[in-house]
Amino acid sequence: MTELTLDQARLWFAAAGDLVEREIARLTELDTAIGDADHGFNMQRGFYAVRKKLEVTVTEDLGSLFRLVGMTLVSTVGGASGPLYGGFFLEMAKVANGKAYLGKNEICTALAAGLNDIKRRGKAEVGDKTMVDSLSPAVAALESATELCAAFRAAADAAKTGAEGTIPLEARKGRASYLGQRSIGHQDPGATSSWLLFEALASVCQQAAEKGGAAAGSC
Amino acid sequence: MTELTLDQARLWFAAAGDLVEREIARLTELDTAIGDADHGFNMQRGFYAVRKKLEVTVTEDLGSLFRLVGMTLVSTVGGASGPLYGGFFLEMAKVANGKAYLGKNEICTALAAGLNDIKRRGKAEVGDKTMVDSLSPAVAALESATELCAAFRAAADAAKTGAEGTIPLEARKGRASYLGQRSIGHQDPGATSSWLLFEALASVCQQAAEKGGAAAGSC
Amino acid sequence: MKKLINAAENVVREALEGMQAAHADRIRVSLEPFYAVRRDAPIAGKVGLVSGGGSGHEPMHSGYVGRGMLDAACPGEIFTSPTPDQIVEASQAVNGGAGILHIVKNYTGDMMNFELAAEMLRAGGIAVETVVVDDDVAVEDSRYTAGRRGVGLTVLIEKLLGAAAEEGGTLADLKRLGDFIRASGRSMGMALTACTVPQHGKPSFTLADDEMELGIGIHGEPGRRRAKLVSADEVTTMLMEPILADLPFRKGEEVLLFVNGMGATPLIELYIVYRKAAQIASLHGLRVIRSLVGTYISSLEMAGCSITLLRLNEQLSKLWDAPVDTPALRWGV
């Protein structure tokens, strides 16, 4: 696979929705320890709304798809993660405007733009114990492979490592920061859901590649 | 012992206070099951106030002693048991007015008058699952012996049996009546504290008799 | 037992001291014996309204002392009726020469202590009338028993009679009106958890996670029966049906609907109960024209709720809307 098409991007959101649905309890548990026990339901509500919206909406290009996703998340998630993830996809939409597919470079640019929006909005840096701690290494890891599926896989793995890396951190941003040192020892819920988004992306690419591979014999 | 003197009556209230103090938990547990968990503290507060009052008050006769006890209970106990026990001793005071001691018949009359006041005030009959169920047989049992200490012992035993006899009853009066059939199977707290009062009376008589016996060789 | 208290035996006194400190502009508190009176008492020519009962039902009764409601409240120990001297002294303190009205919940202890006090007051030349509240449909009414408990309707009676007294009602007027209101309201309650009397230190009963008590009073006692915990809508139905059938409330009547929290139940849940209760009332053909939702008569930190329905007429609606200025109920002033 060398590009992300409209269909694959739609599959990405479906897969993300499935993954979030499956991991509600885990996300909620993490948010119970250092937050307010709603992150699982916030994500579920958002991606369920996205699924329903996509079912009834024809999107002409990746820009309008990402815009629809971003707007839906903003208007259904609430909390901190709503504007952050919403803004992420709205920012990607700008890069993807009018495009039926994105090549690897464009994808990197779009994801990096999304990440920057989160950092700007949340005034968060790597090390603050937020979703930035998984998103930032994920975006960086895209460079580590030239092939798209491999890059997504590397990004997902980096996100996972980044999420786990939040455990020893003391939170400086978001709700967990109110706990001070007591936030240490817990994995950040938002960093965990960010990893799920990359995991969904990697798995969709993988499946497309396998299908394509079955058909064309190469990735 | 053939009569109840002022000193012995004072010892009675001291002994009743001790017994109540020792049985707070039991009375409260009983009142928790079918009432509002305050009977132990109500009795304790009342008899503690009686003790304090008696410490600083000289009473000239049994009438003023019983009146003081009755008034103190009325003004410190509250709840259902306050006016009932208070009225009990105020009624006894009428019979004992101006007397330095009471013979057995007078005691019977006084206690019966007290019981009648409780029945009138509480509109309760034997079988309603109240203090009347221990007081009534106790007063009746006074007749079963001519000797005073023996009569008090018989009364205390009858009170105990009466109190235990409330267990299978369905309450018709007091707070326990709100439970309907659920009041069955529990011993009435007020019937239990009434038994304690007679128990105190019997033991004070017994001790006086033993002392008297040591001095005079006969009861 | 987890409570914000100091010593269990000081709870009532310290809470009264706190009330005095917080509401010195409205009430005066006596600590020896315990009672609270409105700051401007006695009011010459006005009937003095006095209520009271065990503590643990806050804001009732001390929170309802003030213009347009009670002249005095006598708090006993937790769940223990006040003693006659409290009632006598409080009544004397608010005696404006037009007589004293006692509002008494129908518990043996409350009844007897208020009765003793009334006798003493009358012996002192003060006219006293008593309005009894016994609105709890969970308890069967019978002349062989202690009768029904006074619960949620107490708050409404205190408000309505308070307004009538403020407007100059005579003792006889108020007694008549009180008895009329008593005959126009019904209540029922339920619990999700027990409560703990501080001095006792242990919960009054234990419920499994899927159980509730139906037909409770306001003293932490178990209810008429234990049942499986069901949805808020079903619970509401189980409370509303006996209430509607008992008075009975009839199609076309105007009512006040009062959903009360038992102490630990948050307002968000009470509104869920109110929603269903209003639907049921309206299906029954009633017009809910006044409402009250909140924790107004409690049972320490018990979780649960009670519902009270009161039939209104023009006079009662007006009295409900009249100004009231107490620590816990305030409007119109």
Next chain:
Amino acid sequence: MKKLINAAENVVREALEGMQAAHADRIRVSLEPFYAVRRDAPIAGKVGLVSGGGSGHEPMHSGYVGRGMLDAACPGEIFTSPTPDQIVEASQAVNGGAGILHIVKNYTGDMMNFELAAEMLRAGGIAVETVVVDDDVAVEDSRYTAGRRGVGLTVLIEKLLGAAAEEGGTLADLKRLGDFIRASGRSMGMALTACTVPQHGKPSFTLADDEMELGIGIHGEPGRRRAKLVSADEVTTMLMEPILADLPFRKGEEVLLFVNGMGATPLIELYIVYRKAAQIASLHGLRVIRSLVGTYISSLEMAGCSITLLRLNEQLSKLWDAPVDTPALRWGV
């Protein structure tokens, strides 16, 4: 989890429906999206006051909608900030042409959602200002962190700004006054028990019988530290000292003392806390001239309390006394 609810996912909607049914004389509720506005909104020429935040803090914010307080409230899901569309639609519904003031508690989610909404409203030609509330002294203030939480002071700011808006304050006036009040009040809270988010179904933390959490917020989160449960007087001291030291409050100042219940703590305990808090304030040389005691900003059915101290001046005292007519706060009308 024992709650009077139907389905966990319907809690917010059904409670709003209940509020609508109970308070149709004061508020209008929108269910799509969720918001509540005062019945007579929009009021031409008056600045529209809009607040909001997660649900679970009842009576805040919907209970504070009405004359003399908020024009609109936007409740999110339990403990979840509302979304920008709620805020935008509510703001538009109460836009009387004099601009909109957003009162926002300083949580990342609330801040970002209100900010997005403000941008959209401004794009639509409506002037929007924002007053942030961040009064919780338990959290260190630092520009490297999310800063302090908005807690008890929110209720007071909404009341005071509501009164100022009613008196015709301009958007600029209200913004200035809001920032002034923000700088004049401090709070701190503690918990005896956790609470349970209905959809989660499990308590947010567990405490032993002899433990408490100090420095909690209003979202069921653990506090700054766990400590041995001590007496009410000691707890009060542990809350008051950091509050007094932080602003700092100085000898001779006049203050409003607000003792708030977290949801399941009965009023009788709050008065015990108030008693001690007033003593401490007065030992510190403060004059407590206004008070508020009750459950006004809650964390579902958490047991515990918070204390808020607000420095008053003549203007603020007058604004506090001004008429307010909302479901949860009513006086003077």
